[in-house]
Amino acid sequence: MNARETAWRLFANELNGSTTSLKGDEEMSPFYVVTRLGAVVNRVLIAGVLTEKENMGSDEEPLWRGRIQDVSGSFFINVGKFQPEAAAAMADLEAPCFIAVVGKVRTYNADDGRVFVSVRPETVVEIDESVRKQWILSAAQSLWSRLIRMKKAIAISSTSEKELIDAGFTEEEAKGIDIALNQYGTPESSTYIKIIQDALRMLLPDNNIDFGFPEDVGPDEIDIEPVQNVAERQDMEDAVLRIIIELDHDGKGAPRDEVEREAEAEGISANELEEISDTLMDKGLIYEPDLRRLKHIPY
Amino acid sequence: MNDEELTPHFEELKRVLQGKVDDSEIMNELKRYVNDFHIAPDAAKRGILRKYGALESTPFQTTVVKQIDDLTGNEQSVDLLVRAVYVEERDITVRGSPKTIISGIVGDGSGTASFTVWEKQNTKMEKGSVYWLRNAYTKTWNDRVQINIGNRGSIESAEGETVDVPDRVITMEASECKIGEITSGMSNVTVTGRILSTEERNVMVKDEPKTVYSGMIADDTGKIQYSAWENFELKEGETVCIKNGYIRSWRGIPQLNIGERAEISRVDDTFGTLPDGAVTKSIGEIVRTGGGIDINIVGTIVDVRRGSGLIERCPECNRSIFNGECQSHGKVEPVLDLRLKLTVDDGTGAVSAIVNRELTEVLTGTTLGAAEGLAKAKGSIEPVASEMAQKIIIKRVSMTGNVLSDDYGPMMIVKEAAIVEEDVTAEAEKLLKTVEESI
Numbered sequence: 001m002n003a004r005e006t007a008w009r010l011f012a013n014e015l016n017g018s019t020t021s022l023k024g025d026e027e028m029s030p031f032y033v034v035t036r037l038g039a040v041v042n043r044v045l046i047a048g049v050l051t052e053k054e055n056m057g058s059d060e061e062p063l064w065r066g067r068i069q070d071v072s073g074s075f076f077i078n079v080g081k082f083q084p085e086a087a088a089a090m091a092d093l094e095a096p097c098f099i100a101v102v103g104k105v106r107t108y109n110a111d112d113g114r115v116f117v118s119v120r121p122e123t124v125v126e127i128d129e130s131v132r133k134q135w136i137l138s139a140a141q142s143l144w145s146r147l148i149r150m151k152k153a154i155a156i157s158s159t160s161e162k163e164l165i166d167a168g169f170t171e172e173e174a175k176g177i178d179i180a181l182n183q184y185g186t187p188e189s190s191t192y193i194k195i196i197q198d199a200l201r202m203l204l205p206d207n208n209i210d211f212g213f214p215e216d217v218g219p220d221e222i223d224i225e226p227v228q229n230v231a232e233r234q235d236m237e238d239a240v241l242r243i244i245i246e247l248d249h250d251g252k253g254a255p256r257d258e259v260e261r262e263a264e265a266e267g268i269s270a271n272e273l274e275e276i277s278d279t280l281m282d283k284g285l286i287y288e289p290d291l292r293r294l295k296h297i298p299y
Numbered sequence: 300m301n302d303e304e305l306t307p308h309f310e311e312l313k314r315v316l317q318g319k320v321d322d323s324e325i326m327n328e329l330k331r332y333v334n335d336f337h338i339a340p341d342a343a344k345r346g347i348l349r350k351y352g353a354l355e356s357t358p359f360q361t362t363v364v365k366q367i368d369d370l371t372g373n374e375q376s377v378d379l380l381v382r383a384v385y386v387e388e389r390d391i392t393v394r395g396s397p398k399t400i401i402s403g404i405v406g407d408g409s410g411t412a413s414f415t416v417w418e419k420q421n422t423k424m425e426k427g428s429v430y431w432l433r434n435a436y437t438k439t440w441n442d443r444v445q446i447n448i449g450n451r452g453s454i455e456s457a458e459g460e461t462v463d464v465p466d467r468v469i470t471m472e473a474s475e476c477k478i479g480e481i482t483s484g485m486s487n488v489t490v491t492g493r494i495l496s497t498e499e500r501n502v503m504v505k506d507e508p509k510t511v512y513s514g515m516i517a518d519d520t521g522k523i524q525y526s527a528w529e530n531f532e533l534k535e536g537e538t539v540c541i542k543n544g545y546i547r548s549w550r551g552i553p554q555l556n557i558g559e560r561a562e563i564s565r566v567d568d569t570f571g572t573l574p575d576g577a578v579t580k581s582i583g584e585i586v587r588t589g590g591g592i593d594i595n596i597v598g599t600i601v602d603v604r605r606g607s608g609l610i611e612r613c614p615e616c617n618r619s620i621f622n623g624e625c626q627s628h629g630k631v632e633p634v635l636d637l638r639l640k641l642t643v644d645d646g647t648g649a650v651s652a653i654v655n656r657e658l659t660e661v662l663t664g665t666t667l668g669a670a671e672g673l674a675k676a677k678g679s680i681e682p683v684a685s686e687m688a689q690k691i692i693i694k695r696v697s698m699t700g701n702v703l704s705d706d707y708g709p710m711m712i713v714k715e716a717a718i719v720e721e722d723v724t725a726e727a728e729k730l731l732k733t734v735e736e737s738i
Binding site: 003004005006007008009045100102122123125127130131133134137138140141142144148170193196200203204207209211212 | 582599602646648649694721723724727
């Protein structure tokens with residue numbers, strides 16, 4: 001059956017972490033990437049802040065590149081002449097704005113062996129904040145259900161496709177989990193639970209959600225790094241955000257060097273500032289209009 | 300290549316052809332292939348051997364003989380010795396032209412499978428007779444293998460051969476199942492449900508008048524249409540257990556047939572209040588089960604497809620037409636109508652949804668009158684579709700209707716539709732609770 005491919009709601013982190021792809025033998029058979037949590041993905045529905053767009057082609061034959069930030073990282077999209085409607089929509093958009101994209105995933109293998117995942121949009125639409133929140137919720141729910149499935153699969157002694165199907169997984173789930181475990185090994189669940197935490201914090205800002213992870217420490221370092229004071233960290237983030245808003249005199253963003261000076265005056269070192277601005281970018285609160293500036297994304 | 304270079308190839312051909320072909324002819328052929336057509340010697344030799352019938356297997360495909368139970372659904376060319384269990388001829392339309400096909404069920408000692416002969420020509424098949432199906436190919440549909448005989452295939456009578464189709468293969472023990480779990484691929488089932496409606500219809504079967512007793516039956520998981528040739532005196536509101544019913548599907552919608560071997564008993568009703576109206580399903584579930592009646596889905600509109608917006612219909616046959624030209628009725632004065640062909644996706648699967656004018660007006664806020672006005676102003680009907688698309692794309696909808704299935708997946712004929720907003724905060728809190736409880 002040639003049923004239309006499902007549009008997966010996936011966070012950038014899970015999509016971009018995929019290095020394994022699948023393609024059938026037949027000429028027209030679809031292309032899939034397999035994520036570390038076993039999602040077998042051909043089409044995605046993604047949403048976030050369009051932070052950058054650039055026309056790499058010409059006015060007559062545009063080739064739009066765009067970067068869309070969600071709570072976990074950035075999606076990269078490429079829109080060419082074969083997607084005229086999406087290209088027209090890209091031309092009209094002004095970064096930053098909330099957008100949703102339905103499109104097909106593509107991978108690109110760099111010379112050094114790294115794999116880059118991008119999305120080739122079929123539909124690009126500007127959305128409002130309620131739709132964006134709706135998407136974050138679906139992506140978080142979807143991620144959670146994959147984490148639970150993975151946990152269930154790992155609990156079964158053997159995880160061949162057949163045994164997974166016998167254990168009640170659908171054929172599609174079993175195939176994805178089998179490939180993921182073979183290619184990537186057991187996934188680091190704390191990475192994904194932290195993404196869910198960030199998503200829920202955005203959806204429920206008043207709930208003081210804390211799943212007990214040290215803030216902004218990579219999963220590998222969790223055991224080594226001393227637990228940071230969460231409240232102090234939050235204060236620093238608030239301070240940096242305030243500085244960025246204050247120093248944005250002309251609406252083009254706050255000059256980085258000025259932010260640095262101001263932050264230092266408040267006792268935030270250059271290294272800490274770097275980390276905090278990364279965090280703020282990951283949260284979709286700020287973006288870089290260019291390399292020398294930081295700009296607040298107003299909601 | 301000069302003669303000297305060709306000699307070893309020539310010798311090889313001569314050896315294989317064992318004097319069946321003249322030496323000079325072999326050499327001429329070899330020169331034609333290699334020197335005139337620039338074919339590499341190996342390919343040239345193979346071509347020459349094929350020409351003189353000295354290659355045994357065809358290079359394209361090898362036909363194998365298999366039993367039905369061994370079929371995988373990927374056979375390109377397979378021979379089967381079978382008994383026809385059920386045969387019917389059907390008239391279908393392929394790209395506008397009428398065509399007769401033969402379909403039914405064949406069986407051998409290992410099992411049964413459905414088959415289709417796509418090029419009938421002079422083929423005659425009779426129930427109970429034994430045949431060789433030659434050069435058949437197979438596909439799977441709903442996890443069942445289907446045998447196809449296309450224009451390369453043929454049907455040969457195999458009179459004298461015996462093929463026993465064991466009874467048990469055809470009359471599998473009926474499995475007890477919930478109505479919501481019935482899929483179009485099932486055969487025998489036993490279900491318990493409440494009769495929602497009854498209907499009697501008189502039809503002609505082979506010039507004989509017959510009565511069909513049909514209606515709806517439901518349990519707490521869903522509802523299904525039933526039909527029987529015999530009057531079991533089913534009454535609305537009573538709860539029955541139907542043993543050994545069988546499932547036939549019409550365009551992916553399973554229907555419960557109560558045949559000769561079925562047994563019906565009245566049982567106590569344990570359902571209480573049945574879900575009112577439609578049953579909500581995930582689209583992934585619908586993709587797996589095929590289709591059904593009165594199904595509700597909630598998902599995101601991810602595509603507004605071609606054929607949406609303001610369309611023209613033929614005043615005679617109501618089919619959608621282009622530029623006032625109907626395929627059956629020629630030049631006509633078109634009737635304008637609104638329609639949406641959507642793709643709705645909930646993250647578990649995608650379904651096509653066909654929305655009529657009334658609901659299109661509700662979803663898009665654009666009336667037929669307004670759409671006609673816009674088309675007139677723009678000088679084309681096309682802007683209507685893009686205007687409508689902008690209003691509904693990426694919106695969350697709840698839709699209810701009957702779902703059919705074909706090769707392109709499930710399709711809902713929408714009866715109710717509304718844009719819905721989810722209570723994101725409440726759902727996020729639910730997720731938060733679940734996550735907190737399990738870490």
